[in-house]
Amino acid sequence: MAVMAWETEVTRINKILDGLTDQELQKETAPGRNSGHYLLGHLLAVSDGMIGLLGWEERSLKNLDAPFVSNPEKAAIEKLPVAKLRELWQSVNTRISQHIQKTSADDWFKRHNAVSDEDFAKEPHRNKLNLLINRTNHMSYHRGQLIYLTKKGE
Amino acid sequence: MAVMAWETEVTRINKILDGLTDQELQKETAPGRNSGHYLLGHLLAVSDGMIGLLGWEERSLKNLDAPFVSNPEKAAIEKLPVAKLRELWQSVNTRISQHIQKTSADDWFKRHNAVSDEDFAKEPHRNKLNLLINRTNHMSYHRGQLIYLTKKGE
Numbered sequence: 631m632a633v634m635a636w637e638t639e640v641t642r643i644n645k646i647l648d649g650l651t652d653q654e655l656q657k658e659t660a661p662g663r664n665s666g667h668y669l670l671g672h673l674l675a676v677s678d679g680m681i682g683l684l685g686w687e688e689r690s691l692k693n694l695d696a697p698f699v700s701n702p703e704k705a706a707i708e709k710l711p712v713a714k715l716r717e718l719w720q721s722v723n724t725r726i727s728q729h730i731q732k733t734s735a736d737d738w739f740k741r742h743n744a745v746s747d748e749d750f751a752k753e754p755h756r757n758k759l760n761l762l763i764n765r766t767n768h769m770s771y772h773r774g775q776l777i778y779l780t781k782k783g784e
Numbered sequence: 785m786a787v788m789a790w791e792t793e794v795t796r797i798n799k800i801l802d803g804l805t806d807q808e809l810q811k812e813t814a815p816g817r818n819s820g821h822y823l824l825g826h827l828l829a830v831s832d833g834m835i836g837l838l839g840w841e842e843r844s845l846k847n848l849d850a851p852f853v854s855n856p857e858k859a860a861i862e863k864l865p866v867a868k869l870r871e872l873w874q875s876v877n878t879r880i881s882q883h884i885q886k887t888s889a890d891d892w893f894k895r896h897n898a899v900s901d902e903d904f905a906k907e908p909h910r911n912k913l914n915l916l917i918n919r920t921n922h923m924s925y926h927r928g929q930l931i932y933l934t935k936k937g938e
Contacts, residue, residue, distance in 0.1 A: 631914045632786070635921060660814035660932050702938070760785045763917070767789060770921040774928030778814050784856070 632738075632763050633730055639769045640723050643673070646776050646783070647719070652712045659775045664703050666779045669772050670715045671698035677722050680765050683743045684758050686729040691718065733758070786917050787884055793923045794877050797827070800930050800937070801873070806866045813929045818857050820933050823926050824869045825852030831876050834919050837897045838912050840883040845872065887912070 647655070647670070655666035664672075675694035682689040697707040710718075738759040741750040750756055777783030801809070801824070809820035818826075829848035836843035851861040864872075892913040895904040904910055931937030 631909050631911075631917055634909065634914075635917050639921065660817075663814075663932055664938055755785050755788065757785075760788075763785055763789050767793065767921060767924040770924035771928035774925035775932075778817055778929075784818055 632759055632766070636730070636762055636766045636769075637727070639766050639773065643769060643773050643776065644723075646773065646780060647716065650779055652716075654779055655712050657779060659778045664775070666776055667709065667712050667715070668698060668703040669776055670712065670719060671709060673769060673772055674715055674719050674722060675699045676765065676768060677719075677726060680761065681722070681726065681729070683761060684729070684733075685743055687725070691722070738762075786913055786920070790884070790916055790920045790923075791881070793920050793927065797923060797927050797930065798877075800927065800934060801870065804933055806870075808933055809866050811933060813932045818929065820930055821863065821866050821869070822852060822857040823930055824866065824873060825863060827923060827926055828869055828873050828876060829853045830919065830922060831873075831880060834915065835876070835880065835883070837915060838883070838887075839897055841879070845876070892916075 650666065655670065658665050659669065671694055675691060675698045678689055678691040678694065679699075681687050694710070697705070697709045701707055739754075739757045741747065742756065742758045742761045744761070745753070745756040804820065809824065812819050813823065825848055829845060829852045832843050832845040832848065833853075835841050848864070851859070851863045855861055893908075893911045895901065896910065896912045896915045898915075899907070899910040
């Protein structure tokens with residue numbers, strides 16, 4: 631069910647992205663708030679980070695953390711253009727889906743890489759499935775903002 | 785883990801609500817978009833609806849569906865004031881927490897009331913836990929919008 635919720639969330643974000651031109655995606659989601667450009671880079675960096683935290687692969691887009699995660703949008707850090715982010719977004723989600731399919735039920739209950747063996751012994755809920763659940767909520771949160779780039783989104 | 789995600793989400797929404805005056809909560813989250821008033825009523829109606837769908841209690845706030853769910857904000861339907869919605873929001877969440885504590889692991893995998901016995905036989909993932917997961921994502925989505933009522937929320 632958590633996997634289904636993840637996939638549903640990606641599908642919903644894709645639906646928004648597909649309905650926006652690159653130019654529309656560059657706009658602010660609300661006056662003075664993050665643009666669609668920043669949010670797409672942010673979601674991409676976080677999803678790429680999840681691939682690493684779940685121990686599936688080495689991260690390949692660590693360079694997106696500075697422009698889209700650890701610094702606010704207005705920081706003078708060069709950002710990959712929207713068109714490139716769209717490509718990478720599709721590719722990261724394809725890879726995540728492939729890894730999800732290969733992940734066994736038992737494996738979901740194992741430790742993820744942001745928690746030490748010692749802490750995991752005390753807090754066994756800090757497993758891979760929990761990370762997926764939290765990252766799904768994180769996507770929903772920003773989808774609520776991206777929808778404001780569409781004409782009638784509520 | 786799904787229950788923890790729900791409780792975390794409620795806590796985060798409460799933190800936003802506590803930081804806003806009633807007047808601030810009445811503002812639009814972005815130009816031409818839903819106000820905090822509407823979103824709070826909406827979340828409240830949906831959480832009250834969940835109590836019914838999970839078979840915990842009869843719904844007590846069905847009258848909130850017309851102003852906050854089935855009609856857009858601009859519809860000329862009288863809306864309970866923000867102060868009253870805040871009270872009801874606390875009370876509905878307290879009741880949900882109490883019911884969650886009494887729900888057994890097995891019970892989470894039973895059918896919820898929005899799915900027929902027949903459909904549930906075909907789609908057993910449409911259980912109570914799945915409803916909770918989806919409603920948690922729904923809250924995150926609107927939290928991403930409510931945060932725009934705060935000064936620096938991203």
